[in-house]
Amino acid sequence: MKEALLYEKLGDNRVRCQLCPYNCVISAGQTGYCGVRKNIEGRLFALTYGKVISIAVDPIEKKPLHHFYPGASALSIGTFGCNLRCQHCQNWQISHQDATVEDEHLQDLPSEQVIAMARRRDCEVIAYTYNEPSIWFEYLLDTARLAKQAGIFNVMVTAGMINPTALKSLLNYVDVYRLDIKGFSEELYQRLTGRKLLAQVLENARIAFKAGAHLEIVTNIIPNWNDSQAQLDGLSRWIVHNLGPDIPWHVTRYHPAYKLTEPATPVETLNRAREIGFKNGLRYIYVGNVPGHPGQNTLCPGCGKTLIDRTGFVIGNNHILKGCCEFCGHKIGHYCGSDTPPRQRSTPSAYPIN
Numbered sequence: 348m349k350e351a352l353l354y355e356k357l358g359d360n361r362v363r364c365q366l367c368p369y370n371c372v373i374s375a376g377q378t379g380y381c382g383v384r385k386n387i388e389g390r391l392f393a394l395t396y397g398k399v400i401s402i403a404v405d406p407i408e409k410k411p412l413h414h415f416y417p418g419a420s421a422l423s424i425g426t427f428g429c430n431l432r433c434q435h436c437q438n439w440q441i442s443h444q445d446a447t448v449e450d451e452h453l454q455d456l457p458s459e460q461v462i463a464m465a466r467r468r469d470c471e472v473i474a475y476t477y478n479e480p481s482i483w484f485e486y487l488l489d490t491a492r493l494a495k496q497a498g499i500f501n502v503m504v505t506a507g508m509i510n511p512t513a514l515k516s517l518l519n520y521v522d523v524y525r526l527d528i529k530g531f532s533e534e535l536y537q538r539l540t541g542r543k544l545l546a547q548v549l550e551n552a553r554i555a556f557k558a559g560a561h562l563e564i565v566t567n568i569i570p571n572w573n574d575s576q577a578q579l580d581g582l583s584r585w586i587v588h589n590l591g592p593d594i595p596w597h598v599t600r601y602h603p604a605y606k607l608t609e610p611a612t613p614v615e616t617l618n619r620a621r622e623i624g625f626k627n628g629l630r631y632i633y634v635g636n637v638p639g640h641p642g643q644n645t646l647c648p649g650c651g652k653t654l655i656d657r658t659g660f661v662i663g664n665n666h667i668l669k670g671c672c673e674f675c676g677h678k679i680g681h682y683c684g685s686d687t688p689p690r691q692r693s694t695p696s697a698y699p700i701n
Protein backbone atom coordinates (compact mmCIF):
# COMPACT_ATOMS: atom_id res chain seq x y z
CA MET A 348 0.00 0.00 0.00
CA LYS A 349 1.36 3.39 -0.97
CA GLU A 350 0.02 6.91 -0.70
CA ALA A 351 -1.48 7.83 -4.05
CA LEU A 352 -0.20 10.55 -6.32
CA LEU A 353 -2.66 12.90 -8.01
CA TYR A 354 -5.33 13.64 -5.42
CA GLU A 355 -6.49 16.62 -3.40
CA LYS A 356 -7.69 16.83 0.16
CA LEU A 357 -11.18 18.22 0.72
CA GLY A 358 -12.95 19.04 3.97
CA ASP A 359 -14.39 16.43 6.35
CA ASN A 360 -11.59 13.95 5.61
CA ARG A 361 -12.81 13.57 2.03
CA VAL A 362 -10.43 13.46 -0.96
CA ARG A 363 -10.83 13.93 -4.69
CA CYS A 364 -8.86 11.43 -6.78
CA GLN A 365 -7.50 13.08 -9.92
CA LEU A 366 -6.21 9.99 -11.69
CA CYS A 367 -9.05 9.26 -14.09
CA PRO A 368 -11.89 11.29 -15.59
CA TYR A 369 -14.31 10.20 -12.88
CA ASN A 370 -12.42 12.36 -10.36
CA CYS A 371 -14.18 10.44 -7.57
CA VAL A 372 -14.85 12.29 -4.33
CA ILE A 373 -14.10 9.63 -1.71
CA SER A 374 -15.13 9.73 1.93
CA ALA A 375 -12.97 8.24 4.68
CA GLY A 376 -13.07 4.45 4.64
CA GLN A 377 -14.34 4.29 1.05
CA THR A 378 -12.71 3.41 -2.27
CA GLY A 379 -13.18 5.09 -5.65
CA TYR A 380 -15.14 3.57 -8.52
CA CYS A 381 -12.07 1.51 -9.50
CA GLY A 382 -12.13 -0.30 -6.14
CA VAL A 383 -8.39 0.05 -5.54
CA ARG A 384 -7.85 3.61 -4.33
CA LYS A 385 -8.95 4.05 -0.74
CA ASN A 386 -9.37 7.01 1.56
CA ILE A 387 -7.80 6.13 4.90
CA GLU A 388 -8.24 8.89 7.46
CA GLY A 389 -8.24 11.62 4.85
CA ARG A 390 -5.32 10.34 2.76
CA LEU A 391 -5.66 8.41 -0.49
CA PHE A 392 -3.82 5.11 -0.82
CA ALA A 393 -3.14 2.84 -3.81
CA LEU A 394 -4.15 -0.55 -2.41
CA THR A 395 -2.64 -2.66 -5.19
CA TYR A 396 0.75 -0.98 -5.24
CA GLY A 397 3.38 -3.72 -5.70
CA LYS A 398 0.80 -6.51 -5.79
CA VAL A 399 -0.22 -8.81 -8.64
CA ILE A 400 -2.91 -11.40 -9.15
CA SER A 401 -1.84 -12.64 -12.60
CA ILE A 402 1.62 -13.13 -14.01
CA ALA A 403 2.77 -14.97 -17.12
CA VAL A 404 5.19 -14.83 -20.02
CA ASP A 405 3.12 -14.22 -23.15
CA PRO A 406 4.06 -13.89 -26.78
CA ILE A 407 3.73 -10.21 -27.68
CA GLU A 408 1.29 -11.32 -30.40
CA LYS A 409 -1.18 -12.19 -27.64
CA LYS A 410 -1.57 -8.56 -26.48
CA PRO A 411 -2.30 -8.32 -29.51
CA LEU A 412 0.64 -6.39 -31.00
CA HIS A 413 1.68 -7.16 -34.56
CA HIS A 414 3.96 -4.23 -35.41
CA PHE A 415 6.19 -4.10 -32.33
CA TYR A 416 9.08 -6.55 -32.15
CA PRO A 417 7.30 -9.59 -33.57
CA GLY A 418 8.30 -12.71 -31.67
CA ALA A 419 9.22 -10.86 -28.47
CA SER A 420 8.30 -12.29 -25.07
CA ALA A 421 6.29 -10.14 -22.72
CA LEU A 422 6.34 -10.56 -18.96
CA SER A 423 2.68 -9.80 -18.31
CA ILE A 424 1.36 -8.65 -14.96
CA GLY A 425 -2.09 -7.67 -13.79
CA THR A 426 -3.82 -6.87 -10.55
CA PHE A 427 -7.33 -6.07 -9.24
CA GLY A 428 -10.00 -3.58 -10.17
CA CYS A 429 -11.13 -1.53 -13.15
CA ASN A 430 -12.59 1.89 -13.86
CA LEU A 431 -14.77 0.77 -16.76
CA ARG A 432 -16.56 -2.44 -15.74
CA CYS A 433 -17.76 -3.46 -19.19
CA GLN A 434 -20.70 -5.81 -19.51
CA HIS A 435 -18.71 -8.26 -21.66
CA CYS A 436 -15.47 -8.24 -19.62
CA GLN A 437 -13.41 -11.38 -20.19
CA ASN A 438 -11.43 -10.88 -16.99
CA TRP A 439 -14.28 -9.82 -14.75
CA GLN A 440 -13.20 -12.15 -11.93
CA ILE A 441 -10.20 -9.90 -11.34
CA SER A 442 -11.24 -6.59 -12.85
CA HIS A 443 -14.51 -6.45 -10.94
CA GLN A 444 -12.87 -7.60 -7.75
CA ASP A 445 -12.46 -5.16 -4.92
CA ALA A 446 -8.91 -4.96 -3.61
CA THR A 447 -10.18 -4.63 -0.09
CA VAL A 448 -11.36 -8.22 -0.33
CA GLU A 449 -8.71 -10.53 1.04
CA ASP A 450 -7.54 -12.82 -1.70
CA GLU A 451 -5.01 -15.57 -1.20
CA HIS A 452 -3.91 -15.24 -4.83
CA LEU A 453 -2.74 -11.64 -4.47
CA GLN A 454 1.03 -11.68 -4.15
CA ASP A 455 3.66 -9.06 -3.39
CA LEU A 456 5.86 -8.25 -6.35
CA PRO A 457 7.90 -5.06 -5.88
CA SER A 458 8.99 -3.25 -9.05
CA GLU A 459 12.60 -4.44 -8.65
CA GLN A 460 11.42 -8.04 -8.68
CA VAL A 461 9.37 -7.48 -11.83
CA ILE A 462 12.52 -6.29 -13.60
CA ALA A 463 14.58 -9.18 -12.24
CA MET A 464 11.92 -11.66 -13.34
CA ALA A 465 11.78 -10.17 -16.85
CA ARG A 466 15.54 -10.49 -17.13
CA ARG A 467 15.55 -14.04 -15.80
CA ARG A 468 12.84 -15.04 -18.28
CA ASP A 469 14.59 -13.29 -21.18
CA CYS A 470 11.65 -10.95 -21.81
CA GLU A 471 12.21 -7.95 -24.05
CA VAL A 472 8.96 -6.42 -22.87
CA ILE A 473 6.91 -5.93 -19.71
CA ALA A 474 3.18 -5.73 -20.39
CA TYR A 475 0.83 -4.08 -17.89
CA THR A 476 -2.33 -5.94 -18.71
CA TYR A 477 -5.18 -8.30 -17.66
CA ASN A 478 -6.99 -5.48 -15.84
CA GLU A 479 -6.90 -1.73 -16.47
CA PRO A 480 -3.33 -0.60 -15.68
CA SER A 481 -4.24 3.10 -15.48
CA ILE A 482 -5.65 2.49 -12.00
CA TRP A 483 -2.37 1.10 -10.66
CA PHE A 484 -0.68 4.26 -11.82
CA GLU A 485 1.99 4.50 -9.10
CA TYR A 486 3.08 0.85 -9.43
CA LEU A 487 3.13 1.13 -13.23
CA LEU A 488 5.12 4.37 -13.12
CA ASP A 489 7.77 3.01 -10.76
CA THR A 490 8.10 -0.30 -12.59
CA ALA A 491 8.19 1.27 -16.06
CA ARG A 492 10.89 3.72 -14.94
CA LEU A 493 13.11 0.86 -13.76
CA ALA A 494 12.37 -1.18 -16.90
CA LYS A 495 13.43 1.71 -19.09
CA GLN A 496 16.73 1.94 -17.21
CA ALA A 497 17.19 -1.79 -17.75
CA GLY A 498 16.55 -1.54 -21.50
CA ILE A 499 13.22 -3.36 -21.32
CA PHE A 500 10.21 -2.04 -23.27
CA ASN A 501 6.97 -1.11 -21.51
CA VAL A 502 3.59 -2.02 -22.99
CA MET A 503 0.36 -0.65 -21.55
CA VAL A 504 -2.74 -2.62 -22.54
CA THR A 505 -5.48 -0.15 -21.76
CA ALA A 506 -8.99 1.08 -22.39
CA GLY A 507 -7.70 4.63 -22.16
CA MET A 508 -9.60 5.97 -19.14
CA ILE A 509 -7.03 8.20 -17.50
CA ASN A 510 -6.59 11.93 -17.09
CA PRO A 511 -4.12 13.54 -19.50
CA THR A 512 -1.74 14.68 -16.73
CA ALA A 513 -1.33 11.11 -15.49
CA LEU A 514 -1.04 9.72 -19.01
CA LYS A 515 1.71 12.17 -19.93
CA SER A 516 3.73 11.09 -16.86
CA LEU A 517 3.43 7.47 -17.94
CA LEU A 518 4.39 8.24 -21.53
CA ASN A 519 7.86 9.26 -20.35
CA TYR A 520 8.45 5.53 -19.90
CA VAL A 521 5.70 3.65 -21.74
CA ASP A 522 6.76 2.63 -25.25
CA VAL A 523 3.52 1.07 -26.42
CA TYR A 524 -0.04 2.25 -25.87
CA ARG A 525 -2.21 -0.72 -26.86
CA LEU A 526 -5.61 0.86 -26.79
CA ASP A 527 -9.10 -0.61 -26.78
CA ILE A 528 -11.64 1.60 -28.50
CA LYS A 529 -14.92 -0.09 -27.84
CA GLY A 530 -17.01 1.64 -30.48
CA PHE A 531 -17.69 4.98 -32.00
CA SER A 532 -20.53 6.62 -30.10
CA GLU A 533 -21.03 7.91 -26.60
CA GLU A 534 -24.28 5.98 -26.52
CA LEU A 535 -22.38 2.73 -27.09
CA TYR A 536 -19.99 3.53 -24.24
CA GLN A 537 -22.93 4.42 -22.02
CA ARG A 538 -24.62 1.08 -22.72
CA LEU A 539 -21.45 -0.96 -22.38
CA THR A 540 -19.71 0.72 -19.45
CA GLY A 541 -22.37 2.92 -17.89
CA ARG A 542 -20.52 6.13 -18.76
CA LYS A 543 -19.89 8.36 -21.78
CA LEU A 544 -16.18 7.91 -22.21
CA LEU A 545 -15.46 8.02 -25.92
CA ALA A 546 -14.25 11.63 -26.16
CA GLN A 547 -11.61 11.09 -23.45
CA VAL A 548 -10.45 7.79 -24.96
CA LEU A 549 -9.97 9.43 -28.38
CA GLU A 550 -8.20 12.41 -26.84
CA ASN A 551 -5.81 10.06 -25.02
CA ALA A 552 -5.07 8.22 -28.27
CA ARG A 553 -4.01 11.53 -29.80
CA ILE A 554 -1.87 12.38 -26.75
CA ALA A 555 -0.07 9.01 -26.87
CA PHE A 556 0.48 9.30 -30.60
CA LYS A 557 1.87 12.84 -30.36
CA ALA A 558 4.18 11.72 -27.55
CA GLY A 559 5.70 9.19 -29.95
CA ALA A 560 4.32 6.02 -28.37
CA HIS A 561 3.77 3.00 -30.58
CA LEU A 562 0.00 2.65 -30.94
CA GLU A 563 -2.15 -0.33 -31.91
CA ILE A 564 -5.90 -0.24 -31.59
CA VAL A 565 -8.25 -3.09 -30.76
CA THR A 566 -12.01 -3.17 -31.19
CA ASN A 567 -13.88 -6.21 -29.96
CA ILE A 568 -16.76 -6.47 -32.40
CA ILE A 569 -20.03 -7.39 -30.66
CA PRO A 570 -23.11 -8.30 -32.74
CA ASN A 571 -25.87 -5.68 -32.48
CA TRP A 572 -23.71 -3.42 -30.30
CA ASN A 573 -20.88 -1.98 -32.38
CA ASP A 574 -21.04 -3.84 -35.70
CA SER A 575 -23.13 -1.32 -37.63
CA GLN A 576 -21.85 0.41 -40.74
CA ALA A 577 -21.94 3.76 -38.87
CA GLN A 578 -19.80 2.45 -35.98
CA LEU A 579 -17.18 0.70 -38.11
CA ASP A 580 -17.03 3.41 -40.74
CA GLY A 581 -16.84 6.20 -38.17
CA LEU A 582 -14.09 4.61 -36.10
CA SER A 583 -11.87 3.57 -39.01
CA ARG A 584 -12.19 7.05 -40.54
CA TRP A 585 -11.29 8.62 -37.23
CA ILE A 586 -8.13 6.49 -36.94
CA VAL A 587 -7.01 7.38 -40.48
CA HIS A 588 -7.63 11.10 -40.05
CA ASN A 589 -6.24 11.49 -36.53
CA LEU A 590 -3.49 8.90 -36.26
CA GLY A 591 -2.77 8.00 -39.88
CA PRO A 592 -3.33 5.03 -42.19
CA ASP A 593 -0.42 2.98 -40.80
CA ILE A 594 -1.84 2.44 -37.30
CA PRO A 595 -2.76 -1.25 -36.95
CA TRP A 596 -6.42 -1.89 -36.16
CA HIS A 597 -7.32 -5.27 -34.68
CA VAL A 598 -10.95 -6.30 -35.03
CA THR A 599 -11.44 -9.19 -32.65
CA ARG A 600 -14.15 -11.78 -32.27
CA TYR A 601 -16.32 -11.37 -29.20
CA HIS A 602 -17.36 -14.44 -27.20
CA PRO A 603 -20.17 -14.30 -24.62
CA ALA A 604 -18.79 -13.32 -21.20
CA TYR A 605 -19.96 -11.89 -17.91
CA LYS A 606 -23.33 -10.18 -18.49
CA LEU A 607 -23.50 -10.32 -22.29
CA THR A 608 -25.14 -13.37 -23.83
CA GLU A 609 -25.19 -12.36 -27.52
CA PRO A 610 -23.76 -15.24 -29.59
CA ALA A 611 -20.14 -15.03 -30.75
CA THR A 612 -19.40 -12.68 -33.64
CA PRO A 613 -19.83 -14.26 -37.08
CA VAL A 614 -16.55 -14.29 -38.99
CA GLU A 615 -18.27 -12.55 -41.91
CA THR A 616 -18.89 -9.55 -39.63
CA LEU A 617 -15.16 -9.30 -38.95
CA ASN A 618 -14.45 -9.58 -42.67
CA ARG A 619 -16.93 -6.76 -43.29
CA ALA A 620 -15.27 -4.59 -40.62
CA ARG A 621 -11.95 -5.21 -42.35
CA GLU A 622 -13.33 -4.25 -45.74
CA ILE A 623 -14.77 -1.01 -44.35
CA GLY A 624 -11.45 -0.12 -42.72
CA PHE A 625 -9.43 -0.85 -45.86
CA LYS A 626 -11.88 1.19 -47.93
CA ASN A 627 -11.32 4.13 -45.57
CA GLY A 628 -7.57 3.89 -46.06
CA LEU A 629 -6.22 1.84 -43.16
CA ARG A 630 -3.33 -0.34 -44.35
CA TYR A 631 -3.08 -2.93 -41.59
CA ILE A 632 -6.23 -4.51 -40.22
CA TYR A 633 -6.01 -7.76 -38.29
CA VAL A 634 -8.68 -10.27 -37.39
CA GLY A 635 -8.32 -11.62 -33.84
CA ASN A 636 -9.71 -14.61 -31.94
CA VAL A 637 -10.31 -16.61 -35.16
CA PRO A 638 -7.63 -19.32 -35.41
CA GLY A 639 -6.37 -19.84 -38.94
CA HIS A 640 -7.91 -16.65 -40.35
CA PRO A 641 -5.63 -15.16 -43.04
CA GLY A 642 -6.35 -11.73 -41.52
CA GLN A 643 -3.73 -12.52 -38.85
CA ASN A 644 -0.90 -12.09 -41.37
CA THR A 645 0.93 -8.88 -42.21
CA LEU A 646 0.69 -8.09 -45.91
CA CYS A 647 2.75 -5.56 -47.82
CA PRO A 648 0.60 -2.61 -48.89
CA GLY A 649 2.98 -2.21 -51.86
CA CYS A 650 3.14 -5.64 -53.49
CA GLY A 651 0.53 -7.55 -51.50
CA LYS A 652 2.89 -10.36 -50.48
CA THR A 653 2.78 -11.90 -47.01
CA LEU A 654 5.50 -10.35 -44.85
CA ILE A 655 4.76 -12.07 -41.53
CA ASP A 656 2.55 -15.13 -41.25
CA ARG A 657 0.98 -16.02 -37.95
CA THR A 658 -0.61 -19.17 -36.61
CA GLY A 659 -2.30 -18.27 -33.37
CA PHE A 660 0.39 -16.46 -31.38
CA VAL A 661 3.30 -18.10 -33.19
CA ILE A 662 4.94 -16.22 -36.03
CA GLY A 663 6.53 -17.90 -39.02
CA ASN A 664 8.65 -16.15 -41.64
CA ASN A 665 9.43 -12.46 -41.27
CA HIS A 666 10.13 -10.70 -44.56
CA ILE A 667 10.47 -7.19 -43.14
CA LEU A 668 14.05 -6.01 -43.46
CA LYS A 669 15.17 -2.69 -42.02
CA GLY A 670 11.51 -1.72 -41.77
CA CYS A 671 10.82 -2.42 -45.46
CA CYS A 672 9.26 -5.18 -47.54
CA GLU A 673 11.96 -7.66 -48.53
CA PHE A 674 10.31 -8.16 -51.94
CA CYS A 675 9.50 -4.66 -53.19
CA GLY A 676 11.18 -2.29 -50.72
CA HIS A 677 7.92 -0.66 -49.61
CA LYS A 678 8.39 1.00 -46.20
CA ILE A 679 6.18 -0.62 -43.58
CA GLY A 680 4.77 2.32 -41.67
CA HIS A 681 4.47 2.43 -37.90
CA TYR A 682 6.62 -0.64 -37.43
CA CYS A 683 9.20 -1.31 -34.73
CA GLY A 684 11.11 -4.55 -34.84
CA SER A 685 14.40 -6.34 -35.11
CA ASP A 686 15.40 -7.77 -38.46
CA THR A 687 16.58 -11.01 -36.94
CA PRO A 688 14.27 -14.00 -37.23
CA PRO A 689 12.15 -14.74 -34.15
CA ARG A 690 13.86 -16.99 -31.68
CA GLN A 691 12.30 -20.32 -30.92
CA ARG A 692 10.19 -20.47 -27.80
CA SER A 693 10.11 -23.49 -25.56
CA THR A 694 6.33 -23.55 -25.87
CA PRO A 695 4.17 -22.07 -28.61
CA SER A 696 1.89 -20.06 -26.36
CA ALA A 697 1.70 -18.59 -22.90
CA TYR A 698 3.05 -20.52 -19.98
CA PRO A 699 2.51 -19.59 -16.37
CA ILE A 700 5.41 -18.65 -14.16
CA ASN A 701 3.83 -19.92 -10.99
Ligand SMILES: [Zn+2]
Binds near residue numbers: 648
Ligand atom coordinates in the same frame (compact mmCIF):
# COMPACT_ATOMS: atom_id res chain seq x y z
ZN1 LIG B 1 6.15 -5.43 -50.94
